[in-house]
Amino acid sequence: MSKIEVKNVYKIFGDNPSKVLPMVQDGATKEEILEKTGHTVGLDDVSIKVEEGETFVCMGLSGSGKSTLIRHINRLIDPTSGEVLVEGTNVMELDQKNLIDFRRHKMSMVFQRFGLFPHKTVIQNVGYGLEVQGKEPNERNKVAMEKIESVGLTGFEHQYPNQLSGGMQQRVGLARALATNTDIMLMDEAFSALDPLIRSDMQKQLIELQAELKKTIVFITHDLDESLKLGDHIGILNHGRVVQIGTPIEIIMKPADDYVAAFVKDVNRAKVIKAKIIMITPEKFKGRKEKNSNTIKVNEDSFLDEFLPKVCLTPATVEVVDKSGNVKGYITEKELSVALTKSKADVLTKSKT
């Protein structure tokens, strides 16, 4: 059973969505619906599955429905039709009381513009989830302090949010989401409002936290690099429809259509592809004629751009090893050049046709 399952969800915004629903189900496009009925299609037959402990990144440009989708999971928005299952419970069938309970204990959320309470201090913000649960101030402050420490904001707990910089504010948002200790975290463009340096810092911090906590994360972004960096699986949305779901490598290597292809065209492949994906087996390597005298040892999980400069400086054969040092395979210049250019050419020919 998947942790989160979204099944055939439709969301139509307007005065009379249920009337428009059959048209959408018959395959009318977003533009047609808008022109004929004045309704906006938010989500069009969206189904996704998120497994326990993974990071699922939902990607798309603005207006593609990704923020609408994430709000269905904790039912901040009700779908026009379809089901949302979390750990097998249908979220749509919860009554008001159970829904509140569900939001308190099952999932937490991080927002694009932080969504911090400006009238509360950092520690009060972080403890808010516990406050609404009715926990005593002592207890919630203790938990809040732990989380503030884990995001590296010790010393700022009595500041107000707008006394902090954007990156620090989002750390407060992250700490607030961690404080309720829920299995699931929803992150709605959590890092999009931050400048690039702080963003990559936060991404690193999230990856570190995730390695430790193993939460189920649904992450929304419009930034492909971010989704490739964080996602175990990526779902790409366009005009409210899911166009492709797959691992980062699948998305890069085999884009499902022109839209995805255009998306991945400019991606820095060296940052995404890991050594173990393009390496050749030792047997194959023995058959090769061209051999360099130099060898560089790299971990199988390192990305190409981590050792690419070294290869460029001194022509060398890359020896791929696993954590305990066993040789798993080799990478020569040939593999490198293929990996970095091949499917790019693919994309070009594809978009021409």
Added chain:
Amino acid sequence: MKPIILGAMFIAVIIIGYRSAKPRYKPEHFTDIFNDFSWLGNWPKWLDFPLMQPLNKGFDWLIVNYGVFFEGINNFLLGMYTSMKDFLVGLPWPLVIAMVIFITYFASGRKVNTTIAVAFCTFFLGFLSPRYWDKCIMTTCIVLIGMLLCIVVGIPIGIAMARNKKVRNALLPILDLMQTIPSFCYLIPGILLFGLGAVPAIIAIFVYAVPPLIRLTDLGIRLVDKEVIEASEAFGASRKQTLWGVQIPLALPNIMQGINQCTMMSLAMVVIASMIGTRGIGDEVLLGLQQLNVGMATEAGIAIVLLAIIFDRITQSYGEKIQERTQKKKVFNVKD
């Protein structure tokens, strides 16, 4: 469907108007109006909707049947007013000034300048003319009770409006009506229901000053950042928790602005209310007007302005204090 209903209602209203018109104004037979079109020139006297008489009758009926109810309200408000007034008039005047200073100092968050300005204004109320002192106290009591009524009724209504679209749609036209109807129109029924004096003035203040408070409360709550409310909901806050923990605290600067507006309008009303025999600083203005005594009217006018400044400074600086807490400026820059 709607146009048909409205059309039918319009015709019904015209028929009622025609039937109730005096016979001497009407043509002998109603078919005459389709033969002789002279009535299209000047507005015909038979085309007259009879509103005044039913209103008067209804009002009489109200007084006869529910007089006790209004009597109760009257006694309650009057009792409150009298005891408050008697207490303040009975106090030695330096003590009253000291009280005002005390309130200002703590309401403004220990701002010395504001406190000094307000103390100065308070002193000048009596300094302008010794008989103004007691009259200003009467006016202050009326304004305070009127405001209290506005706050007790207005803020909950404002909250209800912000949370429910139907309530808002139903109330907005009523608020428009309250703000545009000339104040004399409700001063007269006020006299009939509550007699002359302070109570109709309090009621008039309520009608006149509560709309901005309701509007600003409604606006303040609706202006709270949607993402902040979403955040509250996403963490499992109930509607009540979101309202008290997030929406009202964040709407407070706007609500305080509403209370400030409310005070200023109350003071404006108190002068008009002097015409229905409400005692207070307003009747000095009226007296000056009646005697064409420019100096007297101006002097009393200045006293009202001073009173307004006192009220404004206290409520405004209290609002600012709240705002400061919620929207603190960046004190220092910190590197990430």
